[in-house]
């Protein structure tokens with residue numbers, strides 16, 4: 001690995017090795033993470049990185065783009081086949097940029113957008129006051145029902161009727177349940193609005209058909225290509241045929257300029273890989289592992305927000321354990337389990353403290369961990385939560401976590 005950098009910049013080389021070592025020896029459970037295959041790592045650093053290209057296949061702004069045209073066309077075809085979509089755009093640099101591409105395609109300043117609240121599981125780019133999009137569009141937000149912690153569809157419908165949004169957004173960063181895309185589409189279309197589903201977190205599960213697809217219902221589907229899709233750090237967008245031209249113009253020149261062709265190459269590989277039985281097997285295990293983890297954690301006295309999960313995310317409410325998200329995250333990091341603190345619906349704590357943690361099962365499933373390991377992880381988490389500041393306790397837990405990572409190498413070959 002990095003045989004040239006090792007000689008020309010040993011200091012930096014050592015940092016990369018240090019990071020590999022950290023990933024190898026920790027149980028990585030950040031829900032937005034996954035492990036990139038060796039092909040994705042190779043392609044992300046391939047010679048396509050040297051080429052500047054803007055525009056679309058057959059209509060480029062730079063000479064020498066014939067091979068890039070072939071690669072982009074191959075990827076678009078694969079994306080359309082995989083997701084059964086009318087049209088695909090693989091140019092966005094990330095999930096965020098994919099969303100900006102759709103906004104550029106269909107919104108004018110001052111237009112109303114209806115999206116899920118950030119502290120109920122939405123995303124920064126869906127209208128958080130901290131994100132600059134909130135200066136240009138009038139974001140209105142829906143949330144979860146207090147009792148079920150599921151999306152409050154009735155509230156969504158009444159807000160749609162009251163505000164007549166140009167765009168409705170479904171999909172979030174910390175929502176562990178399935179979304180009724182058909183119902184949200186009906187609400188959007190009944191007021192002549194468009195539906196954008198942001199499937200950044202669940203694209204891999206959708207590709208493997210282990211959860212329902214938003215593609216038949218949504219006008220636009222945006223995504224990150226990391227997270228459950230297990231690809232490079234990039235984005236993609238699918239849309240219905242009548243929006244294809246507007247979308248392509250929204251992405252380029254609306255939201256980005258030159259394409260990251262090396263990263264696009266890695267996406268093209270993933271779009272083939274995601275159709276294989278082995279990818280499907282991993283995605284099935286991701287969902288089984290999350291369900292099993294939620295159940296085992298509940299047996300250990302934790303509370304899963306919404307009572308469980310349908311995807312790769314378990315959102316834990318730690319108030320029953322009388323600890324904060326920050327304290328639990330830090331104690332788990334010490335023992336070698338990486339999660340992130342996360343707001344829970346109606347969280348009384350500040351965003352820097354929180355009452356919850358978000359846990360994801362993608363990376364551990366890619367490493368081959370199954371239900372018995374989820375039970376063991378839940379038991380370690382319970383021991384950590386019982387005495388998060390007791391060094392001796394944490395050392396004991398650390399040994400258990402290390403025994404597990406040693407049995408499931410990150411890159412077996």
Ligand SMILES: *Cc1c(COP(=O)(O)O)cnc(C)c1O
Pocket residue numbers: 032093094095096097122123125171172173198199200201224225233234235
């Ligand atoms: C992660 C995420 C994004 C942003 O993706 P990046 O690739 O990190 O820019 C957008 N929307 C949702 C719902 C996400 O979870």
